Amino acid sequence: MKEPPTEGRLDRQRARQRAIAADVMADGSVRIEALVEKHGISLMTAHRDLDALVARGIVRKTRGVVTALPSSLVEASDLFRRGRQQAEKAALARAACAWIEPGHAVILDDSTTTLNLVPLLTDKAPLTVITNFLPIIEDLSGEPDLTLIALGGRFHPWANSFMGHMTVAAIREVRADIVIMSTSAITDDICFHQTEETVHTKRAMFESAATRLLIVDHTKFDRRALHALAPLTDFDQVIVDWRTPAEHVERLRNKGIGVTVAPAVRGR
């Protein structure tokens, strides 16, 4: 028997911050003292929680009271999104992994799905991994079986990755067998991203790889972003999760796009 009821320290903190955010939004504004009593925490902790929320742009602190900010931002915040679709991402990673053969040179972009892919890679050794994503670099620096090629350049803290013209130049120095990338949003069957730098970097990756894999979880079909990267028809295969509406899958297939539906993983 395991212990699902045991809330981790980290979970508890996040749950509490969520609850506080909810409190604030419910009433529009709340006294900090009230939060202290309601949640049975110290004043200091209340302040720390609130500062975290302020940093995310969810609430505002003003001398003793906390005020809510427009809810759209709140919902967009990763506080409410983080860690979701974990099962989907794992399934996508597993499906993508099937395309990798020992000896390949693989480009991985900066996305949480590719991060999920990393633990699966050791099975495919020897392998060359090329990436601009710092968490992957850190993970793989300890792996003796894999050759790691980091794509340097300017570091972007919000993405935890390296992007920009230096990164693009570095990518042009390599030729990979396969690139596995994800996207922020899909509109009219075209990939979109939040910033131009992202697009430049990913496009270079795209052009340096023989086989192009796109990884998409079903939420991406509902989202929008500013900068176009490429139409889905340019990819050799699009991998979607099992919760993707059938209409999307069918439409893409009718366009001649290779679509893999990653099935839910059971057991484990």
Next chain:
Amino acid sequence: MKEPPTEGRLDRQRARQRAIAADVMADGSVRIEALVEKHGISLMTAHRDLDALVARGIVRKTRGVVTALPSSLVEASDLFRRGRQQAEKAALARAACAWIEPGHAVILDDSTTTLNLVPLLTDKAPLTVITNFLPIIEDLSGEPDLTLIALGGRFHPWANSFMGHMTVAAIREVRADIVIMSTSAITDDICFHQTEETVHTKRAMFESAATRLLIVDHTKFDRRALHALAPLTDFDQVIVDWRTPAEHVERLRNKGIGVTVAPAVRGR
């Protein structure tokens, strides 16, 4: 009073691995069982330690016995560089820091001395830091005040850094105000390094910076290495620690080389 005797878990592990490596090198080859007894550890732990050393290319495992590999690489390994002459390195870092001005673009090479420099950098913000050394990259990725430019390329586990032609190409893309580098050995007042890749990479750094600083602790005058980098006269300033024999300092100065002697830091 603090507790310098209390070895952290991590330190203990590293110290033990160092000791094991020393054992192996002393005799050329050692039985694994002997290591188990000598260090009072389990067979499993011995294997794990050895695997770590194998991964760094320091020793070889072959059915029950461990053999040493050529010592040049071993000495270059950060396992041995790390943690020695800590006071000297701190002093050198401090002296080097005096050359850095806010707004500068600074290249740091892969050395433990430059790693010591990192905590001092936040005072100089805004600053652009360019490096191929993974520990520095990891440290600075959390610093919002500094611009971090990573020099990518193939990862070399024994040095914990990126080197090779991709790295060189990346360096050529930038122009820095100052480069702070160290060296493995000094013979005939010329810098030497263990591998050609190191030399190529450092030379590129050298050529991309307006001001060149060389950091040298006193042990480097007693050591030798294979590949020449550049004569000391090519550097704008050579920073040595206070334990460097006066003869060296004088000789360099007579050659017209700018030499700074970093004084011992007291207190702290």
Next chain:
DNA sequence: AGTCGATCTCATTAGTAGATGAGAAGATCA
């Protein structure tokens, strides 16, 4: 086939980073 060594797995333990709270010191407002 038999022996010795390597690896795997899993439970236990130790060390650590991070969260928390109490109180002091610092800001800010009226």
Next chain:
DNA sequence: TGATCTTCTCATCTACTAATGAGATCGACT
């Protein structure tokens, strides 16, 4: 200036991570 709120500092605690060792299984050499 007084009152109220915020930040800082430091000690304490706790939940997690990583190291470790015992035994079982796997593998390879002769």
